[in-house]
Amino acid sequence: MGKVLKKWWPLFVLPTVLSFTFGFIIPFFQGAYLSFCKFKTINKATFVGFSNYAAAFQDPEFAHAFWLTAAFAFLSTVLINVIALAIALALTRKGLKGTNAFRTVFFMPNLIGGIVLGYIWQILINAVLSSVGAQLLSLNTTAGFWGMIVLTLWQQVGYMMIIYIAGLQSIPSDYLEAAKVDGANAWQTLWKVKIPNLMSTITICLFLSLTNGFKLFDQNLALTGGDPDHMSEMLALNIYNTFYSRVGAKWMGIGQAKAVIFCILVVCISLVQLKITRSKEVQQ
Amino acid sequence: MAEIILKNIKKVYPAEKERKHPFGKKADHEPKKSNLQVTDEGVVAVQDFNLTVHDQEFVVLVGPSGCGKSTTLRMIAGLEDISSGDLYIDGKRVNDVAPKDRDIAMVFQSYALYPNMTVYENMAFTLELKKVPKDEIDRKVRDAAEILGITQYLDRKPKALSGGQRQRVAIGRAIVRDPKVFLMDEPLSNLDAKLRNQMRAELIKLRHKVHGTFVYVTHDQTEAMTLGDRIVIMRDGYVQQIGTPQEVFNHPANLFVAGFIGVPQMNFFDARLVHVGNEFHVETPTFSVSLAPETCMKLSEAGVDFGSGQVVCGARPEQIELARPNESGAVRGKIVVSELMGSTVHVHADVDGAEFVLVIPTVDFSRNGGEDFLDGGDIWFKFEPNAVHLFDKATERNLI
Numbered sequence: 001m002g003k004v005l006k007k008w009w010p011l012f013v014l015p016t017v018l019s020f021t022f023g024f025i026i027p028f029f030q031g032a033y034l035s036f037c038k039f040k041t042i043n044k045a046t047f048v049g050f051s052n053y054a055a056a057f058q059d060p061e062f063a064h065a066f067w068l069t070a071a072f073a074f075l076s077t078v079l080i081n082v083i084a085l086a087i088a089l090a091l092t093r094k095g096l097k098g099t100n101a102f103r104t105v106f107f108m109p110n111l112i113g114g115i116v117l118g119y120i121w122q123i124l125i126n127a128v129l130s131s132v133g134a135q136l137l138s139l140n141t142t143a144g145f146w147g148m149i150v151l152t153l154w155q156q157v158g159y160m161m162i163i164y165i166a167g168l169q170s171i172p173s174d175y176l177e178a179a180k181v182d183g184a185n186a187w188q189t190l191w192k193v194k195i196p197n198l199m200s201t202i203t204i205c206l207f208l209s210l211t212n213g214f215k216l217f218d219q220n221l222a223l224t225g226g227d228p229d230h231m232s233e234m235l236a237l238n239i240y241n242t243f244y245s246r247v248g249a250k251w252m253g254i255g256q257a258k259a260v261i262f263c264i265l266v267v268c269i270s271l272v273q274l275k276i277t278r279s280k281e282v283q284q
Numbered sequence: 285m286a287e288i289i290l291k292n293i294k295k296v297y298p299a300e301k302e303r304k305h306p307f308g309k310k311a312d313h314e315p316k317k318s319n320l321q322v323t324d325e326g327v328v329a330v331q332d333f334n335l336t337v338h339d340q341e342f343v344v345l346v347g348p349s350g351c352g353k354s355t356t357l358r359m360i361a362g363l364e365d366i367s368s369g370d371l372y373i374d375g376k377r378v379n380d381v382a383p384k385d386r387d388i389a390m391v392f393q394s395y396a397l398y399p400n401m402t403v404y405e406n407m408a409f410t411l412e413l414k415k416v417p418k419d420e421i422d423r424k425v426r427d428a429a430e431i432l433g434i435t436q437y438l439d440r441k442p443k444a445l446s447g448g449q450r451q452r453v454a455i456g457r458a459i460v461r462d463p464k465v466f467l468m469d470e471p472l473s474n475l476d477a478k479l480r481n482q483m484r485a486e487l488i489k490l491r492h493k494v495h496g497t498f499v500y501v502t503h504d505q506t507e508a509m510t511l512g513d514r515i516v517i518m519r520d521g522y523v524q525q526i527g528t529p530q531e532v533f534n535h536p537a538n539l540f541v542a543g544f545i546g547v548p549q550m551n552f553f554d555a556r557l558v559h560v561g562n563e564f565h566v567e568t569p570t571f572s573v574s575l576a577p578e579t580c581m582k583l584s585e586a587g588v589d590f591g592s593g594q595v596v597c598g599a600r601p602e603q604i605e606l607a608r609p610n611e612s613g614a615v616r617g618k619i620v621v622s623e624l625m626g627s628t629v630h631v632h633a634d635v636d637g638a639e640f641v642l643v644i645p646t647v648d649f650s651r652n653g654g655e656d657f658l659d660g661g662d663i664w665f666k667f668e669p670n671a672v673h674l675f676d677k678a679t680e681r682n683l684i
Contacts, residue, residue: 174394177363178390178396180382181384181388181390181410182409183384183410184384184409184413192409193400197398197400199400282399
């Protein structure tokens with residue numbers, strides 16, 4: 001078996017390598033190249049240097065989308081993780097009945113696609129807004145922002161909760177019993193024993209929720225579509241709109257440049273976050 | 285002053301209701317692991333547990349796995365609820381007192397050191413929670429580290445320590461609290477054999493340095509014999525015998541204790557007790573052993589009703605001596621196998637289907653180049669007077 005694998009491994013690796021190359025690596029570098037071009041189709045591209053990037057940085061809507069996205073990503077990350085951990089702690093308590101039912105219920109929103117969720121919540125939120133006499137989502141920037149926060153929480157808390165439950169269950173019960181004998185109350189046990197031993201789980205959950213926050217697209221498109229006047233438009237939607245909704249050949253290149261900036265940004269932020277939380281992880 | 289009194293302690297784990305498998309499959313039934321009693325309330329892990337642990341006494345709970353010894357310890361610690369009965373520490377009923385308020389310290393089998401804290405922080409944690417002043421914490425931690433020889437590791441995380449060092453830290457964490465009661469749950473069983481012997485000796489020394497009452501759980505009878513002032517032998521949730529190491533070794537209360545205490549295990553054989561005048565002997569189809577006068581006296585005093593006279597006899601391997609061929613009272617066996625243990629050899633001999641183990645000094649064994657003890661060869665042996673223990677065949681109780 002081992003010998004056969006040693007001889008034939010390239011054959012088994014080939015499908016993945018091919019699809020990864022043609023589906024990701026080549027388009028990625030092609031896209032990076034196109035961000036320096038003016039183009040209509042990828043065959044009719046003329047090199048224009050950094051002008052696309054200059055235009056992207058001078059676009060006030062892009063800057064607005066950036067700050068909106070940053071605020072959204074930060075706030076949603078904090079809220080998702082705090083709530084998910086709180087629910088996970090509640091559902092891992094001993095002697096609680098119906099925990100499995102609760103876990104299923106909390107996880108369920110995750111199974112519904114972003115677009116569908118966006119439209120469902122649009123109807124819900126608009127109904128609430130109209131009943132209190134406020135402006136509807138298409139005219140209301142604050143409601144748009146908070147609407148997206150609520151929607152994202154609803155969708156992702158259950159998912160992170162499952163990861164936190166797995167993390168909590170992997171903490172040896174001896175630690176908790178030792179803490180009990182040592183005289184720690186529930187709050188002290190949480191901060192001194194549970195959370196430090198949960199750092200690897202926290203790393204994963206922060207990474208997922210932070211990148212999800214930055215990359216949010218479907219929900220943004222379906223809930224507000226960026227209305228009113230691009231005020232609730234986040235980075236991914238801004239890039240999409242730049243690319244597809246503007247008239248004129250130059251916008252394609254600018255959209256492409258924005259996409260590259262976006263990619264670098266997300267990678268950098270995630271790396272910084274990973275570095276910070278990884279350093280807090282403990283090995284048993 | 286810390287006396288622990290356990291009165292009629294009982295622990296029942298409620299039976300889990302049979303749950304339907306979500307996909308309609310039948311859940312596999314777990315094989316029965318022990319002979320624990322199962323009642324309507326659930327599985328009875330411990331029952332009729334009565335014991336008074338005196339101040340500064342070292343009591344060892346010992347028994348095979350699943351006998352309820354750890355459960356008992358955890359009930360004393362407050363990590364398990366007591367189903368019924370009373371637990372007193374220092375005269376105060378503590379059934380419903382939280383672990384932290386029982387003035388106990390516990391050493392876990394896995395050590396349970398917090399991996400996110402250094403050795404120092406691990407030991408200081410409990411004192412910090414009690415809001416002990418910083419300089420006092422420092423003094424106590426350093427004192428304990430000194431006693432255990434771990435001062436140079438105080439800044440390390442548990443991961444950077446060996447098993448033996450972690451064990452010391454776990455004990456150190458218990459010492460700094462200066463508790464009335466030390467509870468230890470198989471603290472040495474994760475160590476290799478050599479380190480275990482070493483730590484066992486250190487525990488004996490430690491006990492004289494720190495004054496506290498110890499309750500120690502182990503499945504290893506050697507640990508129990510060497511550490512305990514008294515030993516509590518448990519089986520299937522019941523206490524079998526409580527006594528000093530000498531008592532349980534010399535006068536095991538029943539067959540189980542006789543077989544559990546002592547290495548190599550006591551030899552057992554079925555026999556008939558015969559009473560002729562003032563003399564008693566035990567007879568098997570192939571040989572007979574006369575009992576020592578003291579044993580006979582005790583038997584007549586006890587007025588045991590022999591019924592059919594069927595008994596189980598026990599003789600410790602050390603109390604069987606070699607005999608010359610055809611010597612009176614000697615038994616002939618066939619050597620099955622010999623195990624060289626170092627200074628002694630364990631010779632397994634077959635007598636009519638019953639196996640006997642003899643302990644022979646290696647010098648004697650190899651006197652003729654081992655020629656006298658070839659596998660398959662004959663071996664003659666006899667029992668020392670007083671050596672034979674008698675157990676009732678039905679109740680398994682010691683008759684003497």
